Amino acid sequence: MYIVQRALTFARGFLLSYGPTKIKKALWDKEFSGNKWNFIDDTASDCVYAHLEKHARGGDILDLGCGPGNTANELAESAYTTYLGVDISESALAKGMRRTNENGRADKNSFVCSDFLSYMPTRKFDVILFRESMYHIPYGSVMELLNKYSKYLKSNGVFIVRLYTGDFQTGEIKLRVKKKMDLIKSKFDVVELSKYDKPGSPMVLVFRPGQ
Numbered sequence: 001m002y003i004v005q006r007a008l009t010f011a012r013g014f015l016l017s018y019g020p021t022k023i024k025k026a027l028w029d030k031e032f033s034g035n036k037w038n039f040i041d042d043t044a045s046d047c048v049y050a051h052l053e054k055h056a057r058g059g060d061i062l063d064l065g066c067g068p069g070n071t072a073n074e075l076a077e078s079a080y081t082t083y084l085g086v087d088i089s090e091s092a093l094a095k096g097m098r099r100t101n102e103n104g105r106a107d108k109n110s111f112v113c114s115d116f117l118s119y120m121p122t123r124k125f126d127v128i129l130f131r132e133s134m135y136h137i138p139y140g141s142v143m144e145l146l147n148k149y150s151k152y153l154k155s156n157g158v159f160i161v162r163l164y165t166g167d168f169q170t171g172e173i174k175l176r177v178k179k180k181m182d183l184i185k186s187k188f189d190v191v192e193l194s195k196y197d198k199p200g201s202p203m204v205l206v207f208r209p210g211q
């Protein structure tokens with residue numbers, strides 16, 4: 001049973017990173033149309049918000065893999081002017097839009113359904129955020145993707161990556177996550193690196209392209 005479970009978890013992870021867009025979308029839509037992700041509905045005390053408030057400087061945010069609209073609705077409204085969330089799952093976005101309307105933020109928040117590997121922004125941002133979504137970028141595509149999105153950062157704009165770096169049960173550092181973070185640290189100018197002493201060892205990395 002344990003081996004079957006491990007094999008299924010591996011297959012899911014593989015498809016969510018390397019699968020064609022249609023398959024990834026179908027898998028995420030299935031997960032978000034059920035209860036699986038309801039546990040992330042309230043993340044108002046998350047460590048990423050202080051970093052976002054500081055670096056958005058009241059400006060424009062692009063959130064890649066935005067999910068059901070946590071950042072769009074939990075970040076202080078005064079911390080930004082516009083927010084654009086991109087996600088592959090229409091079910092997740094439907095929730096994000098519903099919450100946005102309920103919170104009266106429809107004039108600030110907008111959403112686009114797309115695979116962030118192929119999405120092309122049409123304007124520039126102060127912050128480009130990957131919050132718990134960097135896991136789903138294949139290691140070999142990380143640099144290509146960040147170089148593409150670098151063109152859509154305003155001068156002084158930053159990327160912010162928020163990730164759980166450790167196993168929730170054992171506390172062991174996840175090597176695949178560490179490898180991606182090490183790559184980014186070696187190729188970009190690191191502005192801030194914050195590690196939080198909480199279950200799953202969340203980390204927030206703020207960086208920008210070198211001059």
Ligand SMILES: C[S@@+](CC[C@H](N)C(=O)[O-])C[C@H]1O[C@@H](n2cnc3c(N)ncnc32)[C@H](O)[C@@H]1O
Pocket residue numbers: 016024028040043064065066067068070071086087088089092114115116117130131132133136
């Ligand atoms: C763990 S959830 C995090 C959601 C949100 N960022 C948060 O922290 O509350 C990962 C999100 O990334 C999205 N995602 C994964 N791969 C994607 C891709 N290739 N393009 C766009 N969105 C993607 C999923 O649909 C999901 O909403």
